[in-house]
Amino acid sequence: MSKNSVKIKILGSAQDAGIPQANCYCENCQRAYENPKIRRLASSLAIVINEEKWHLVDATPDMREQLIIMKREFPHMGLMESILLTHAHAGHYPGLLFLGKEGMSTKGLPVFAGKEMKNFLKKNAPWTQLVELRNIQVKPMINNQSFQIDEQVEILPFEVPHRNEFSETFGFIIKGPTRKLLYIPDIDSWNQWKFDICEMAKNVDICIVDATFYSVEEISSMGREITQIPHPLLTETMDRLQEIVNDKKTIVYFTHFNHTNPVVNSNSREIKIVKNRGFDIAVEGMEFIL
Ligand SMILES: [Zn+2]
Numbered sequence: 001m002s003k004n005s006v007k008i009k010i011l012g013s014a015q016d017a018g019i020p021q022a023n024c025y026c027e028n029c030q031r032a033y034e035n036p037k038i039r040r041l042a043s044s045l046a047i048v049i050n051e052e053k054w055h056l057v058d059a060t061p062d063m064r065e066q067l068i069i070m071k072r073e074f075p076h077m078g079l080m081e082s083i084l085l086t087h088a089h090a091g092h093y094p095g096l097l098f099l100g101k102e103g104m105s106t107k108g109l110p111v112f113a114g115k116e117m118k119n120f121l122k123k124n125a126p127w128t129q130l131v132e133l134r135n136i137q138v139k140p141m142i143n144n145q146s147f148q149i150d151e152q153v154e155i156l157p158f159e160v161p162h163r164n165e166f167s168e169t170f171g172f173i174i175k176g177p178t179r180k181l182l183y184i185p186d187i188d189s190w191n192q193w194k195f196d197i198c199e200m201a202k203n204v205d206i207c208i209v210d211a212t213f214y215s216v217e218e219i220s221s222m223g224r225e226i227t228q229i230p231h232p233l234l235t236e237t238m239d240r241l242q243e244i245v246n247d248k249k250t251i252v253y254f255t256h257f258n259h260t261n262p263v264v265n266s267n268s269r270e271i272k273i274v275k276n277r278g279f280d281i282a283v284e285g286m287e288f289i290l
């Protein structure tokens, strides 16, 4: 793969709690305990520019491990240039703590965050300390206002409906020199969003979207209700995007898998269904040229 390129690397593809999930011994988690190669880290992306520098999307609780993945693959690259945060849920920002006094003790690392996320970090411990000691420098991210993180990469952040207890939630369009990628790791439902996912998908080359759960049965088997943890079901998203995938202009990958999702098992019947329908499953290490 050419060094002179912008590429996206998948650093995590699990729902916030990862796979295996702490104290869970379901079949998927047990398989992942036994085989570290199939463990999944909390959803995250690296935006790698000319293999010289990179930016991180979401600071997950698995960030320590994700930095090791980056170092192994790109030994000559330093620390990320910036971090872009989608929202304040457990899988998306706690990695910021590694930047503080007890860890890397970074100096003014730019962290792009929405207005509410910024207030949340500035007002609540332990995050306040990162701001006060200037380990991080919180940069504003405004709904529907694109900005450059590099001369070759433009980011368009847009808000999506989600359980916003502490912050707003963003998805991103990441635009490189030749292609555009849509990234939405968390959304409550496609219907509640003011944009049409089909239109959005048509206008990009690659989509990587929320597929936390495969089916309703899966959620009830956990003893939880979808109203408490709303996400579009993978099966419904396939129905919605099938025509676009059939046209072969846009490729659609799923991510943010809950430990109960059958598609995390590469031998499952469900993963065959997904692939037969022309969709694909994000896996740690995958790369996309933009
Ligand atoms: Zn999440």
Ligand SMILES: [Zn+2]
Pocket (backbone or CB within 6 Å): 020, 021, 024, 025, 026, 027, 028, 029, 030, 259, 260
């Ligand atoms: Zn489990």
Ligand SMILES: [Zn+2]
Pocket (backbone or CB within 6 Å): 087, 089, 162, 186
């Ligand atoms: Zn969330």
